[in-house]
Amino acid sequence: MAKSEQRSGGWRKTVLVAMLLVFVFGIAIPSYSQSPAKKQVVLALQWIPQAQFAGYYMAYEKGIYDKYGIEIHFVHGGPGTSSLELVKQGKADFATDWLTSALQQWDNGAPLLNLAQIIQKSGLMLIAKKTSGIAKPEDLNGKKIGLWGGDFSIPARALFRRYQAQVVEIPQSASMNLFLRGAIDVASAMLYNEYHLLLNSGLDSTELNTFLFADYQLNFPEDGIYCLQNTYDRDPALCRAMVKASLEGWQYAFDHPEEATDIVIRYAAAAHTGTNRVHQKWMLAKMAELILPAGDPREMGVLQPEDLGFVSLELLRAGLIQKQPNYQDFCIPLAGNP
Secondary structure (H helix, E strand, O other), rough: OOOOOOOOHHHHHHHHHHHHHHHHHHHOOOOOOOOOEEEEEEEEEEOOHHHHHHHHHHHOOHHHHHHEEEEEEEEEEEEOOOOHHHHHHOOOEEEEEEEHHHHHHOOOOOOOOEEEEEOOOOEEEEEEEEHHHHHHOOHOOOOOEEEEOOHHHHHHHHHHHHHOOOOOOEEEOOOHHHHHOOOOOEEEEOOOOOOHHHHHHHOOOHHEEEHHHHHHOOOOOEEEEEEEHHHHOOOOHHHHHHHHHHHHHHHHHHOOOHHHHHHHHHHHHHHHOOHHHHHHHHHHHHHHHHHHHOOOOOOEOOOOOOHHHHHHHHHHOOOOOOOOOOOHHHHHOOOOOO
């Protein structure tokens, strides 16, 4: 027999043996085909690690971003660091931030797109002690009001205009000390953060009057997911996957609050930010109320045209923007698309 025939016969025997092994023992022959590489994504979160961002942490920790083909990297903002600026500078692909911030950036020429509106109901509020006699918005007239700067002051000033209240604005720091010491009559607070800190300081909810702006038809939806127009144009499938995975992460966090709180505490500890489990668990519960308001027909993650119209009109009236965007120019509601 020629050597070529021997080699041919030997090759056939090898193939037959391999096929037999696969059939009998289930031994797989490697195909050497590689799965598609995950897409690298940087998400800028607008504040320090806390339960305000639990959904994104859980989407990472539970492999949800992986499932959608995304390898995510987080960067956190804080005082002096703007998540939207990081996107504009090309240092992040996506960012979370307030609708009011994004609209002002858009008005200044930044081609931002709202891909998902995570917080549907504003958690920003004013708080007064009942002993102050401030029980309704009209009672704010002539009072000393603690206000944070920037976008935090926009809903409060809209409330003052609506009720024709002439107030004394006092710059408020991150702490609630001015309010606790009686240096101001009314304090600014977030439902999921400073309000709980006041309760932990010894005040009882029955001692306080609260003015949640959303309850006075002044709803300014807060955290959304944003990217630049060219990011969407370059890879709309990635943008859709980013939104879908993030929303799944939020749903997982709400369904597993103890586990989500554990993760948040770990992230906060790694960033050396002071917090505690009780406070972060409260924050997560309140985030659920703001992201999925009870009885609200709005779809999770979708910015409604009426909300965009209201907020942009209030910014226009306040002189903070020069024009209102068309919905289709500013928003691609990926959360609501199949």
